[in-house]
Amino acid sequence: MSKARESLIPEASEQVRLFHISVPQEAVDNLRARLRATRFPNEQPVTDWSQGVPLAQARALLQYWESQYDWRRFETELNSFPNFRTSIEGLGIHFIHVRSPHPDALPILLTHGWPGSIAEFMKIIRPLSNPTEYGGRAQDAFHVVVPSLPGFGFSDKPTEFGWNLSRIASAWSLLMQRLGYRRWVAQGGDWGAGVTTALGHLLPPGLAGIHLNWQFVFPTEIPEHLSFEQQRAVGGAKLFLGDGNGYFRQQATRPQTIGYALSDSPAGQAMWIYEKFYSWTDNNGSPEDSLSRDQMLDNISLYWFTNTAASSARIYWENKGASFSGRKLSLPVAATVFPREIYRAPRSWAEQTYSNLVYWNEAEHGGHFAAFEEPDIFVAEMRSAFRKLREQ
Numbered sequence: 001m002s003k004a005r006e007s008l009i010p011e012a013s014e015q016v017r018l019f020h021i022s023v024p025q026e027a028v029d030n031l032r033a034r035l036r037a038t039r040f041p042n043e044q045p046v047t048d049w050s051q052g053v054p055l056a057q058a059r060a061l062l063q064y065w066e067s068q069y070d071w072r073r074f075e076t077e078l079n080s081f082p083n084f085r086t087s088i089e090g091l092g093i094h095f096i097h098v099r100s101p102h103p104d105a106l107p108i109l110l111t112h113g114w115p116g117s118i119a120e121f122m123k124i125i126r127p128l129s130n131p132t133e134y135g136g137r138a139q140d141a142f143h144v145v146v147p148s149l150p151g152f153g154f155s156d157k158p159t160e161f162g163w164n165l166s167r168i169a170s171a172w173s174l175l176m177q178r179l180g181y182r183r184w185v186a187q188g189g190d191w192g193a194g195v196t197t198a199l200g201h202l203l204p205p206g207l208a209g210i211h212l213n214w215q216f217v218f219p220t221e222i223p224e225h226l227s228f229e230q231q232r233a234v235g236g237a238k239l240f241l242g243d244g245n246g247y248f249r250q251q252a253t254r255p256q257t258i259g260y261a262l263s264d265s266p267a268g269q270a271m272w273i274y275e276k277f278y279s280w281t282d283n284n285g286s287p288e289d290s291l292s293r294d295q296m297l298d299n300i301s302l303y304w305f306t307n308t309a310a311s312s313a314r315i316y317w318e319n320k321g322a323s324f325s326g327r328k329l330s331l332p333v334a335a336t337v338f339p340r341e342i343y344r345a346p347r348s349w350a351e352q353t354y355s356n357l358v359y360w361n362e363a364e365h366g367g368h369f370a371a372f373e374e375p376d377i378f379v380a381e382m383r384s385a386f387r388k389l390r391e392q
Contacts, residue, residue: 008306009154012085012092016178019083019094021075021154023305028071031266031304035066038267049278053271057286061274062267064293071305074298077122085154086178088171091163094154095147096121097179100129105141106390107181108382109172112146113190114251114312115273116369117153119299121146123375128382139390140383147175149191151311153302158311164318165191165198173204182206185386189213189370191315194322200329209332209358211385213370213378215345217353229346236343244279244342247272251316259310269309270300280368282340290373299372327353334359334385338374340367359385 008023043055081096096118099105108128112120127134128142148155150163150171172195176184183206188196193214200210218237226234250258262269274287277296283289287296303309333354337344339362347360361381366374 009092009094009156010085012087012156014087014178016084016086019085019154021078021083023071023075027305031301032066034266035062038062038265040267049275053275053278058267058271058274061270061293061297065266065270065297065300069294069297069301071301074119074294074301078118081125083154086175088174088178089167091150091158091171092156093147093150093171093175095145095175096125097146098125098129098144100141100143102130102132102138102141104139105129105143106386107143107145107176107179107184108386109145109147109176109184109186110371111172111186111188111192111195112149112152113188113192113194114152114315115276115299115303116190116192116372117299117302118146118148119295119302120369120372122298124371124379124382127375127379131383134379136379136383140387142382143181145176145179147172149195149312149315151314152308153306157308158314161314161318163315165194165322166202168195169198169202170204172199173202173207176204176206183208185209185211185389187211187213187382190368194319197329200331200333201327203331207331209334209386209389210329211334211336211359211382213336213338213381214341214343214368215335215337215350217345217349219349219352227346227348229344230349233343233345233349236341240342247276248316251313252320253317255310255313255317258313262309263307266304269304270297272309273300273303277369280340280342281373282338282365282367290367291369295372329354330356332356332358332389335361336370336381336385337362338366338368338370339363342368358388361385 044051081098083096085092085094110121125144129144131140132138151157185208186196186199193212196210199207262272277287281290351357363377366377371378
């Protein structure tokens with residue numbers, strides 16, 4: 001599998017070169033054989049998801065992956081966009097780059113997180129880049145840049161430590177310069193929000209503003225009397241830090257150890273991510289309420305075929321001592337709060353950190369994977385959030 005994986009990704013140079021995604025058939029056949037040979041644990045002694053993915057749901061998803069899922073469909077979809085690779089600070093970075101047909105389009109850099117990928121943005125790239133074909137106005141057009149984080153997807157796996165949020169932000173700044181963009185905006189959620197926030201602190205030339213769909217803001221002192229929104233935020237944070245962050249502690253402390261299990265077992269890799277689709281999406285008790293099996297397996301398969309379980313987990317290790325709140329941002333910040341986000345910050349706390357908060361909205365639907373779950377809402381938010389910045 002390692003040789004097959006390496007054949008997927010040519011060596012990058014500082015030139016921006018087109019890249020065609022093509023997973024060898026032997027890798028697809030190997031995946032199916034491994035899925036057929038899955039050894040399952042015994043059934044959980046509870047009737048809900050409190051111990052993790054229930055056995056029945058695990059069997060159903062893996063059976064679908066083995067017998068009905070079509071990787072070539074998703075591969076074709078990925079290749080319908082212009083894909084590129086370029087070397088930045090010695091590391092090959094993969095990205096999708098779609099230039100708008102509208103000449104006055106605003107360049108936007110979209111950054112995913114974990115356990116997400118470029119798969120999250122498949123349904124929003126065309127509406128953002130060519131709005132007149134999707135019910136929008138030419139004035140709302142974007143040139144769209146969607147990179148894969150270091151160690152994720154078709155970007156290279158770092159072989160040295162040091163690829164933390166600040167370094168990734170610096171690399172993204174160089175990427176936008178290399179593409180010739182003099183004025184641009186950035187957007188992110190999850191680790192993408194961390195990178196985008198780091199860009200806001202870096203203030204590279206040309207960055208006009210940022211949008212976050214997860215806002216890392218928390219006061220230094222919790223008020224004695226909390227409003228409803230503040231209590232909601234505190235409750236969400238406590239739930240995550242108590243019952244919801246076992247994966248975080250594992251990947252922040254021993255990413256290599258968990259990598260052996262996830263790299264060897266597609267069942268393990270699938271459940272490691274599938275459980276997050278249950279916990280973090282706006283669903284009614286099943287991940288399939290928010291995302292189709294094909295969508296979830298597109299994302300999971302991307303991790304599997306690129307063998308990036310360990311390398312993607314290392315972003316937690318790289319940033320385990322980082323502080324995600326407290327430092328003020330002076331550039332224009334836009335924010336959208338989705339109702340099933342892990343932690344929902346109140347506007348009053350955001351204003352303490354974002355001194356130039358130009359846009360704030362609470363969406364009616366959606367969760368942690370905002371663009372993936374609610375592409376129409378996400379596109380509308382991008383158009384609204386950056387409309388004022390276009391006028392400057």
